[in-house]
Amino acid sequence: MKITGYRALTTHHDWGRPIGDVNGVVAAGVTPVPVVILETDEGLTGVGLGSVHDIESVFPAIEGEDPRSVSALYDRMLARVFKAGHAGATFGAIGTLDSALWDLKAKLAGEPLWRLLGARERHVEGYASGLDIGLSDEELAAFYARMAERGFVAGKLKGGRSVTDDVRRLRILDEALRANAEEPALMLDANESWNLKQATRFVSAVERELDLAWIEEPLRRWDARGHARLSAGVRAAVAGGENLTGLEQFTPHFDAGSLDVVQVGAVWGVTHFLRVAMAAHSRDLPVSPVGLTANPAVAAAAAAVPNHLTSEVQDLGSPFGITIDQETVDGGVLLGDRAGAGIEVDEDAIARASVSSEWIIPAGPHVRPTRAGLSLVPGAKDLN
Template identity: 70%
Template sequence: MKITGYRTLRTHRDWGRPVGDVNGFIASGITEVPIVIVETDEGIEGVAVGSDHDIARIFPALEGQDPRGVSGLYDRMLAHVFKAGHNGATFGGIATLDAALWDIKAKALGEPLWRLLGGRDRFVPGYASGLDIALSDERLADFYAAMAERGFTSGKLKGGRDVETDLRRLRIVQEQLARNTQHPALMLDANESWNLKQAVRYVSAVEAEIDLTWIEEPLRRWDAHGHARLSQSVRAAVATGENLTGLEQFRALFDLGAVDVVQTGAVWGITHFLRLAYAAHARDLPISPVGLTSNPAVSHAAAAVPNHLTAEVQDLGMPFGVLVDEHVDEGGIILGDAPGAGLTVDEQAIGAAVHDGDWLQSAGPHVRPLRAGLSLAAERRAGSSPATHRDA
């Protein structure tokens, strides 16, 4: 079997609510979703959702190769962009091609990917995550009530601006999830918005009233020394790593004992997840993938590693024109038996659709505010946008 080509298309996801974090939000709730399809000379095609960045530059590393040699081809893609480097958005393009190759390999064997990777149980434990910074208290309660109906016992709040606001909203999440357990697990995600001492003060204030399971991305992603000091200063576990693009970027976090829950963005792909999971396992650390809505294939990898803790479940729907052989229930993801990663794409419907995807709008959560981490007071002035706020 040989790789002969690829094609890309873009669809959209309608979240049905504003989505974002402390850095900004998408008011429309419409986001773009790239799809990559890798073609072979035997007619088996690999389908992956994630990123199409730099695909044209990366693909020559795959053309004419046997797609079943996935691990070797992953290294070949990294080597192909050696001079410029694979970090940043390029890593997303590599990851999406990688996921498509795993899809091909499992389809060729007629197996669901989770079984090919060595998984015994099709169930992937998860936690609810509403990307909820812009939701009213009422809509926040509605989202976590719906997730509680699916059996979830843990939830993650986007916050980091104001302690009192976060305490109130954490209690809302707690109340909704309490229908399934007396002690819901509560996590708070600050999305790299603090400096070290801000983080210590803020988390300590929250922990005075609520038992946090973890604090997520409290500091800049590369600040291993800061994360280590924070972990020693608070009770909550420190969870970070989702924005690190490459296994080598975790070295300092591991060496300094700076991470308690190792996270990886699902958009960074299957091979990266597997390698990071085993690196974490060697250090007795759990791993947790972030954003499975961005790359549902990583759910299959999560089912196959010994130290998977929980996976972020942000939505119950799928992008327009995409079907995934899985369903959310019992507080997690139940994977299906379709060969491969279970993705089916209606290319004709997607091609005919007209939509306005605005995930990359300037006010969205992909743009860091210039003064993030540089305020004496964490809270924002009333009516100011977190993406545009400036201190007087």
């Protein structure tokens, strides 16, 4: 079997609510979802969700190759762009193709991907995460009540502007999730909006009122020394890594002992997740993939590694025209029996749809505010 080509298309996810973080909000709650369908000379296809940025530069590394050589092909893709660099969205294209390759490999084996990767159980423990900074308190309560109905015992709040607001809103999560646990796990995500002293003051103030399981992305992603100092100064675990593109970018954090929970962006693909998970496991660190909602391939990988802690579940729906063989139950994701990663794509429906969606807008969460991390008081006025 040989890889002969690919089809790239874009569908959308309608979240049914504003989504965002301290850096900004997509008020419409509709975002794009790139899809890649990898073609072979035998007619079998593999599906990956994530990014198509610079895919025309990456694809020649795997064209004409046997798709079963997944790990070797992953390294060929990295090598293909080593001069220009594989960081950012280009790494996303590599991850999307990698996920499509794993989908193909499992289909050829006639097994669900979680089984092919060696998992014993198909249930992936998760936590609820509403991308919720744009929600009112009432909307926040309603979202976490729905997630509590699915059995979740942990939740993550997007915050970082006001200690008072974040404590109040974390209590809303706590109240909703107490339907399933006497002491739910509460996490706070600052999305790289602070400097070290801001983070220390803010987290310490929250911890005087509540117990935090972890503080996520408190500082810039590359600040290993700062993360280590923060971890030593607060009770909460420090979580991060979702925006690190490549195993080598985790090395300074591992050397500094700066991450207590090692996170991996689900959009970066299966092979990257597996490699980071094993590197973390060698240091007795837990791993937690971020953004699992539309990435069943990484969910399958999470089921297979020995140090998976919990995965971020952001929504109960799927992107338009995409059917995923999984359920959100019992506080996590239950993977299905369909061969491959369990993704079906209705290309005709996606082609007929005409929906405007965008992540990268001036007011959105993917655009860093000018004064982020530079204000004495981390307030809404300073961060917008």
